[in-house]
Amino acid sequence: MNIKENYQQYVSRYATEVAALKRKNTGFITGELLAFGGILAFLICYFAMDGDTQNYLMGATLCLIAYLGIRRLDDKNKEKIEHLSALLKVYQDEIKALEGDFSPFETGDSYQNPQHPYSFDLDVFGKSSLFNRICRTITSGGSEALARNLTRETPLSLEDIKRRRDLQKELAGEESAKEELAGENENWRMEFLALGEKNRSQTVNGKTKKIDSAAVVDAMQKVSKMEVPAWFGSPVSLVIGWLLIIGVIGSVILSICDMVSVDFALWWVLVQYMVVFFVCKQTLDKIDSNGGKLRHQLIAYAQILQLINRRNFHSESGKEMQNSLADALPSFAQLEKILKGYDRRGNFLGLFFTDAFMLSDFFLVRSFLKWKNTYMVKMEEWMHIISEMDAMVSMANFRYNHPEAEEAEFVSGKQEADTESDVSENAGIGSSEIVFEGKNLYHPFLGAKAVKNDFTIKDDNYYIITGANMAGKSTFLRSLGVNYILAMAGMPVFADQLKISRFRLFSSMRTTDDLTHGISYFNAELIRLEELLKFCRESAEGKCCKESGEDNKEPLRTLIILDEILKGTNSLDKLNGSRKFLEAIAKQPVSGIIATHDLELSKMEKEASGKFHNYCFEIDLGTDVTYTYKIQKGVARNQNATFLLNKILEKY
Numbered sequence: 001m002n003i004k005e006n007y008q009q010y011v012s013r014y015a016t017e018v019a020a021l022k023r024k025n026t027g028f029i030t031g032e033l034l035a036f037g038g039i040l041a042f043l044i045c046y047f048a049m050d051g052d053t054q055n056y057l058m059g060a061t062l063c064l065i066a067y068l069g070i071r072r073l074d075d076k077n078k079e080k081i082e083h084l085s086a087l088l089k090v091y092q093d094e095i096k097a098l099e100g101d102f103s104p105f106e107t108g109d110s111y112q113n114p115q116h117p118y119s120f121d122l123d124v125f126g127k128s129s130l131f132n133r134i135c136r137t138i139t140s141g142g143s144e145a146l147a148r149n150l151t152r153e154t155p156l157s158l159e160d161i162k163r164r165r166d167l168q169k170e171l172a173g174e175e176s177a178k179e180e181l182a183g184e185n186e187n188w189r190m191e192f193l194a195l196g197e198k199n200r201s202q203t204v205n206g207k208t209k210k211i212d213s214a215a216v217v218d219a220m221q222k223v224s225k226m227e228v229p230a231w232f233g234s235p236v237s238l239v240i241g242w243l244l245i246i247g248v249i250g251s252v253i254l255s256i257c258d259m260v261s262v263d264f265a266l267w268w269v270l271v272q273y274m275v276v277f278f279v280c281k282q283t284l285d286k287i288d289s290n291g292g293k294l295r296h297q298l299i300a301y302a303q304i305l306q307l308i309n310r311r312n313f314h315s316e317s318g319k320e321m322q323n324s325l326a327d328a329l330p331s332f333a334q335l336e337k338i339l340k341g342y343d344r345r346g347n348f349l350g351l352f353f354t355d356a357f358m359l360s361d362f363f364l365v366r367s368f369l370k371w372k373n374t375y376m377v378k379m380e381e382w383m384h385i386i387s388e389m390d391a392m393v394s395m396a397n398f399r400y401n402h403p404e405a406e407e408a409e410f411v412s413g414k415q416e417a418d419t420e421s422d423v424s425e426n427a428g429i430g431s432s433e434i435v436f437e438g439k440n441l442y443h444p445f446l447g448a449k450a451v452k453n454d455f456t457i458k459d460d461n462y463y464i465i466t467g468a469n470m471a472g473k474s475t476f477l478r479s480l481g482v483n484y485i486l487a488m489a490g491m492p493v494f495a496d497q498l499k500i501s502r503f504r505l506f507s508s509m510r511t512t513d514d515l516t517h518g519i520s521y522f523n524a525e526l527i528r529l530e531e532l533l534k535f536c537r538e539s540a541e542g543k544c545c546k547e548s549g550e551d552n553k554e555p556l557r558t559l560i561i562l563d564e565i566l567k568g569t570n571s572l573d574k575l576n577g578s579r580k581f582l583e584a585i586a587k588q589p590v591s592g593i594i595a596t597h598d599l600e601l602s603k604m605e606k607e608a609s610g611k612f613h614n615y616c617f618e619i620d621l622g623t624d625v626t627y628t629y630k631i632q633k634g635v636a637r638n639q640n641a642t643f644l645l646n647k648i649l650e651k652y
Contacts, residue, residue, distance in 0.1 A: 003401060004098050007091045010190075014088040021081045028074035035070060038063035054256055086198035090190055098401065102128055106135045106210075111147045114510075117535060119151045121509035121561070122481040128445070130482060134398045134491075138196020138304070141213030141383060142390025149391055154556065155488040155502050158410045164392065165407070165490035167317040171396030186400065188311055192393050195307065199300035211297045213383055220379045228283055228369045238366070241359050248272050248357055273356035280361035287368060302336035304386055305329050317392075321385055328382040331375035338367050395491050402444070405492035408483075411435050413459070413501035413557075433459035434503045434557045434591045436480070441495035443479040444486075451629035452496070455480070457559065460611060462582060462592045464602050466636040467617030469644075472629040473595040474509065476617070477561050480593065481507055484559075503591075504539045504556050506532050509563035522569055529581065532560060540589050560585070560592040575600050586611050602635045 042060035049056075093104040108131035114120045123129045131150060137143045155161070173186050200208035248268050255265035309329050313319045399405070413432025436457035442450035453476065457463065467473045483493040487500050508528045535558065542555040565578040575598050582604065585592065594601075604612040616636040620626040625640050 003403070004095060007095050007098070010091045011088060011095065014084050014091070018081055018084050018088060021077055021084070024077050025074070025081075028070055028077060031070040032067060032074065035063050035067035039067065054258065057256060057262070082198050083194065086194040087190060089197050090193045094397075094401070097133070102132045105132055106137070106143060107132045108135065108143070108147060111151070113151075115531070116151060117153055118481055118485075118505050118507040118561070121507040121563075122478055122485065123445075124150050124485065130444075130485065133444075134394055136193055136196075136394040136397050137210065137390045138193060138199070138300075139211040139213045139387060139390050141387030142394070143210070144213075145387040145391035146394055149395070149489045150485055152488065154504060158412070158502060161410065161488060161490050163315070163317040163490075166315040167392050168396040168399055168490055170313065170315045170318060171393055172400040174399070188307070189393055189397060189400070192304070192307055193397070195300060195303050199296060199303075201296065211300050213387060216297055216301070217380055217383060220376065223287070223372065223376070226286055226372075228286075228365065228372070232283070232362070232365050232369050237362075241362055244272060245357065245359055269356045272359075273352055276356075276359050276361050280365050283365050284361060287365075298332070299336045301383070301386065302332035304390075305332045305382075308386075308389060321389055324385050325382060327375075327378065331371070331378070331382075334367070334371050334375075338364060338371060395489065399492055402492065402494075405444070405486075405494050406496060406498070408487040408493045409497070409499045410487075411499055411501050413503075432501055432503075432557070434559055435459070435499055435501035436484075436559070437497075437499040438480075438483070438495045439497040441479055441483060441493075441498065443475055443482060444494045445482075446475075450494075453479075453629075453631045455631060457591055457593070459557065459591055460586075460589065462586060462594065462604075462612045463615055464604065464612060465593065465595045465615045465617070465631070466597070466599055466602055467595075468619045468625075468636060468638060468640040470640070471617035471619050471627055471636070472631075473617055474563055475629075476631060477507075477509065477563060477593060477595055481505060481561055502556065504535070504558045505561070506535045506558060507561040507563075508532060508565075509561065522566070525566055529565070533585070536560070536585065536588050536590050555589075558588075558590045560590055562592065562594045564596055565594065571598070574598065579604065582612070597639075599635055 039060050042056045042063060046056040046060070096102075096104060107127050108125035108129060109127075111125045111131070112120065119125060125131045125147070131147065134150075135143060135146055137146055149164075156164075171189055173189075196210055199211055201212075248265075251260060251265040251268045254260040255262045305325060305328055308322060308325060311318075311322070313322050413435050434457060436455075438456070439454050440452035441455060442452045451472070455476075457480075465473050465476070479494075483495060483498060484500070484505055486493050487498065488502075508525075539556045539558045565581060566574045569577065578594075578596070578598065578601055582592075582594070582601075586609065602614045605614045614633065614635050615631050616634050617631055618628065618636055619638050619640055620628075621638050621640070621643055625643065
């Protein structure tokens with residue numbers, strides 16, 4: 001069974017179950033109406049008739065118990081419908097993704113940054129981008145974590161990459177020896193995604209919005225500064241509260257036994273409700289204004305933690321994240337209970353009885369005060385870890401959906417250390433050489449239509465790629481870049497084999513002008529090339545490791561990917577400028593791939609340094625243009641611009 005068929009089976013199953021549960025709803029609603037009507041009928045009889053009234057009160061009590069019981073069953077049924085509907089939507093969206101429709105998923109437009117070393121050129125963000133294809137995050141913090149993993153200017157150590165890869169493999173079910181365990185892993189991953197689906201909130205324009213991590217953090221910071229009257233948490237108030245509960249329940253029992261007046265019991269219930277409601281109202285309103293409006297998102301975090309806690313992780317990274325969240329589980333579970341209690345206040349009938357008989361508002365404030373004093377300080381740290389797990393689930397899902405992808409083989413770039421096929425002991429130490437050896441490598445966006453190519457990048461070497469328009473040069477450059485991104489994030493790559501070391505990446509393929517700031521196209525190119533030179537120098541000097549901490553001075557090599565240097569000037573000036581630039585950059589610890597239409601630039605291969613090598617994408621010209629999309633050594637012989645223009649002119 002292929003992946004799509006597997007997803008379709010779940011869609012059929014959950015659609016059937018949801019339909020059956022919705023039919024149950026009608027019966028529960030009818031039962032609730034009948035029980036509520038019974039309560040009203042018995043109370044009317046009690047106030048309207050003289051004589052023995054205890055039977056009417058007993059009848060009203062029994063109807064109330066029936067109402068609460070049916071309501072509870074109805075709530076559980078609705079929760080099942082909500083859960084299964086979310087799972088159904090998740091599987092339906094995955095089927096759409098397999099069919100090439102990524103519209104249900106976040107595009108990552110907000111993370112677009114033309115100044116980033118490579119993300120803008122390599123279509124990391126935007127519609128149908130790499131982010132759009134991978135992202136299944138259920139929190140905004142998870143989206144940010146995923147964006148960070150795809151845009152690290154300095155890659156993690158190979159050991160850290162391996163740890164993340166192992167976690168992704170586990171979440172994707174690849175590490176399960178038995179088929180049933182693999183299915184369990186898949187179900188856990190989809191349950192995780194379903195939590196996000198059912199906890200989406202509606203926006204003003206009707207669209208849905210995922211759990212807002214930033215808003216939750218902001219709300220928690222406000223809550224931490226909120227002052228709650230200390231007497232709510234005092235032992236004296238607790239004793240008084242329990243005495244009042246015993247008193248009101250006792251008065252009702254005594255009135256039923258005809259030992260005290262019924263009116264006495266009713267007045268006690270009414271007065272106690274009003275006192276509790278108005279004493280606690282101000283504090284509960286403060287909670288609502290500071291964090292209560294996000295209670296459904298906080299409840300979602302509690303549910304995520306419960307799901308993480310239930311899983312038996314085998315990967316080292318998974319175990320560490322789970323252990324770090326161990327203290328968070330009781331915190332969020334308690335918070336979930338508090339916030340659900342707050343939600344129940346919306347039911348007036350229920351609030352009346354719970355406040356009058358159980359002092360629910362008082363104990364709600366008391367529980368919140370205890371939670372705030374115990375757990376508030378670690379909330380932000382816990383949410384950060386959840387965001388990282390959220391990103392890992394998305395990457396694991398991408399891995400599961402692409403079984404055709406292969407694991408990258410990581411090497412240190414130091415020949416004496418590369419004795420193992422995976423991560424060597426000395427991996428990531430020093431300024432190691434660039435290693436990039438791909439066999440049958442292709443761009444993941446092209447799928448089955450992709451033409452695969454072999455290509456090897458040697459350290460301190462430059463590859464000048466020529467070819468006609470639309471021959472495949474730019475796509476090939478992006479194939480190299482995208483597979484680098486995937487490998488450094490611990491994800492599988494789209495090649496039969498890819499041997500790769502750690503290095504930094506800088507590209508210049510999609511330079512644009514900026515009329516707002518008075519920057520012409522040519523000026524924008526110069527600015528980009530200057531940024532490239534600065535980037536390469538910082539890499540060589542070990543000043544590049546922002547993500548790894550200020551004390552890390554590890555030097556790294558750089559790979560540059562360029563598509564048509566200096567397009568904004570005339571041919572001769574472009575050629576001379578390109579030669580001068582490549583001669584200058586060749587003196588630094590940099591390797592490069594340069595696509596160009598300037599065949600004259602290919603003459604650099606003959607220079608004594610031996611650093612420059614010519615490759616091309618050739619086309620065949622006959623009655624029409626034939627594109628092979630296969631890279632080969634040498635310089636392109638055929639061009640197609642005039643040929644294709646003549647085809648157009650012949651029509652007119």
